[in-house]
Amino acid sequence: MIEAKHLTKRYGEKAAVDDLSFTVQPGIVTGFLGPNGSGKSTTIRMIMGLDHPTGGQVTVNGRHYHDLRWPLREVGALLEAKAIHPGRPAWAHLWMLAQVNDIPRRRVDEVIAMVGLESAARQRAGRFSLGMGQRLGIAAALLGDPGVLIFDEPVNGLDPDGIRWVRLLLRRLAAEGRTVFVSSHLMSEMALTADEVIIIGRGRFLAQQSIAEITAQPAARFVRVRSPQLDIVRSALDVRGAATTLEDDGSLSVRGLDEAAIGELAASQGLVLHELAPQTASLEDVFMELTSSELEYSGTTSTKGKRP
Ligand SMILES: Nc1ncnc2c1ncn2[C@@H]1O[C@H](COP(=O)(O)OP(=O)(O)O)[C@@H](O)[C@H]1O
Ligand SMILES: [Mg+2]
Structure with a gap:
């Protein structure tokens, strides 16, 4: 479970995340939706202890990230900006992460197989395509077999096959009883993947509803x-x-x-x-309706189907 309470992050005058409170439950896929620049990645960085909140707090399984004994075994994340040494082979990258977290070597091969990178595992990560890089990031998230998984825009740059693969993986992970939290700026993608969505705009909470409730x-x-x-x-x-x-x-x-x-x-x-x-x-239309007044960069957003 992930729990945010009055979570706030300011960069100077600007609040990237503004008094955000929500709970992400296990066993379902929870989408984290908002236009570009609405604070999704900042929220996720705070969950993962990579950014310090200006106010409020966020916990994973009731604890702050830095208080988790074996973080990778409790929460795995695919972040937007991946920190992978370009000269290091994919396998070595995962093995290094495994050692730090006391994870057995066979698990490295297991996750490589799970994401379909067997044939590329000995290649340098710097040579990876965007899609292969995403798969490697997902392998790293799965390494500790964590009960909580967070994916920041996981389908960005993937081809239709890759998108479908990620969708099925997320659904399977949730069906196994895990907490699955996935961000996207695309409602249409979330509609196919998520059971429930948390919608934000300009760092602020707008709605948390099941996909079924939204259409109703x-x-x-x-x-x-x-x-x-x-x-x-x-x-x-x-x-x-x-x-x-x-x-x-x-x-x-x-x-x-x-x-x-x-x-x-x-x-x-x-x-x-x-x-x-x-x-x-x-x-998509409902999402536009909810977020239209909250758009960060309205110029980049299609106004097709928008009502007066
Ligand atoms: N390190 C930073 N310094 C200053 N502003 C930032 C920083 N990181 C994010 N922001 C700003 O915070 C807002 C939210 O960004 P972000 O969390 O990346 O949004 P999203 O992931 O929803 O696209 C944006 O306006 C962005 O420019
Ligand atoms: Mg982002």
Whole structure:
């Protein structure tokens, strides 16, 4: 279990992580979602004892990282900036980590096999592709067979096969009863991998919910309307307080009124509808909705599908 209480990290005036409290439970994959620059890596560095909180605290299995007797056996992490000596073969890197943590040599071969690096294990890590580097980082995280695993943007730079492989690995680790905490700035990826997500923006807590709860919330529901009298339909809906968006395909997305209310409104004014279809917004849209006011670099974010 990972527990953050009022966790805060300031760099000068700026709070990279701002009064963040959450609990990450074992047995499920918990996604850690937020736009770039929202404080995910900083939070993870504080969990791993690599950064000191300005305020609050975070514990792994009830202890601060530095108080863990054999850290690598309790919590393994794939960090964003990996500290691997480029001239050292992958195998030697893992063996060095194993020795410091009193982990037997056969475990090194085991994790190399688990991540599919057998044929590359004697190569220098500096020659590794991005994907192989990620696999080596994951092997290091798994080395101590820890009950808590943290992955910071593990699929960055991976091809579709690699992404699928990471997804299945995370799901398997959680099914084994471990605590699995994985960060991403991509809701679509998390929707396929995580059971639950913690969403942050500008270092602040926004939501912690199951993927199922997120899709069920009102913001995730809308009705697609088509009509040969779309302009009139739209103003009638606006008058009733619904939020309407004209989509590229010529349909109208309506929020705030359900299909029955829309149908009755149209009928009462003698308006013709060609389509009246309840929809579930993509998780990406819901995520955008939750974080749109919190975006760090809004210029880098697509506004497609964003509502006024
Ligand atoms: N060592 C540092 N010094 C100053 N600012 C930092 C440092 N590390 C991170 N930041 C700032 O803190 C914010 C959060 O960064 P980060 O945790 O890397 O976000 P994320 O991982 O969500 O993209 C960003 O604005 C970033 O520029
Ligand atoms: Mg990051």
